[in-house]
Amino acid sequence: xxxxxxxxxxxxxKDPNIEFHEAFQTxxxxxxxxxxxxxxxxYPLEACPKCGVRNxxxxxxxxxxxxxxxxxxxSMNFNALVLKLKKQKYQCKHCGEYSLVTTPLVDPGCFIxxxxxxxxxVELGEVQSMTLIARRYSISDYTVVKVLKKAGxxxxxxxxxxxxxxxxxxxxxxKSVQESMSCILMDAHEKKLFDILPDRKQNAIRDYFxxxx
Numbered sequence: 233x234x235x236x237x238x239x240x241x242x243x244x245x246k247d248p249n250i251e252f253h254e255a256f257q258t259x260x261x262x263x264x265x266x267x268x269x270x271x272x273x274x275y276p277l278e279a280c281p282k283c284g285v286r287n288x289x290x291x292x293x294x295x296x297x298x299x300x301x302x303x304x305x306x307s308m309n310f311n312a313l314v315l316k317l318k319k320q321k322y323q324c325k326h327c328g329e330y331s332l333v334t335t336p337l338v339d340p341g342c343f344i345x346x347x348x349x350x351x352x353x354v355e356l357g358e359v360q361s362m363t364l365i366a367r368r369y370s371i372s373d374y375t376v377v378k379v380l381k382k383a384g385x386x387x388x389x390x391x392x393x394x395x396x397x398x399x400x401x402x403x404x405x406x407k408s409v410q411e412s413m414s415c416i417l418m419d420a421h422e423k424k425l426f427d428i429l430p431d432r433k434q435n436a437i438r439d440y441f442x443x444x445x
Contacts, residue, residue, distance in 0.1 A: 274320035282329035312370035
């Protein structure tokens with residue numbers, strides 16, 4: 233158990249329900265060195281998350297194997313770091329639904345740790361390219377954009393006034409966007425997200441700003 237405490241303390245992972253395995257694995261792909269850590273997350277659920285029935289015995293809920301997810305953690309010694317985490321799966325004997333245990337390390341259904349998101353959010357407060365941030369933490373440009381959008385969720389352009397100074401950056405679009413590159417607009421003075429354009433081409437940017445004329 234000492235190795236569990238050492239790894240948890242070293243990486244500042246606070247979840248006591250994660251049991252770490254001793255062996256680190258190192259791989260190199262496309263010039264990026266990645267350290268791989270393995271662990272297991274298991275604890276008894278108090279109730280079924282689906283139907284709400286209390287879990288008092290195996291007559292209520294039973295263990296049903298594990299589901300593995302790969303979670304990106306903050307970089308370590310300039311190397312990417314991921315945790316292959318096996319999460320305990322349960323089946324409810326009342327509603328028949330399956331549920332996974334959760335951890336404050338990462339949001340359900342997400343593969344970027346909350347600590348890494350917070351580090352990216354701090355980086356976004358500095359004047360630098362989002363591509364540089366993405367490269368530093370071995371994540372996609374769009375992941376950086378999603379963190380930025382969440383941080384600036386309360387802001388919405390009114391199409392009446394523009395910031396006095398606007399910063400423009402580009403990032404690789406997701407598959408749902410027609411163009412290969414999209415464009416992000418920042419209020420350079422306030423250092424806040426202003427808007428995101430699905431197309432970085434000159435005509436699209438011009439048409440966007442014409443809304444304010």
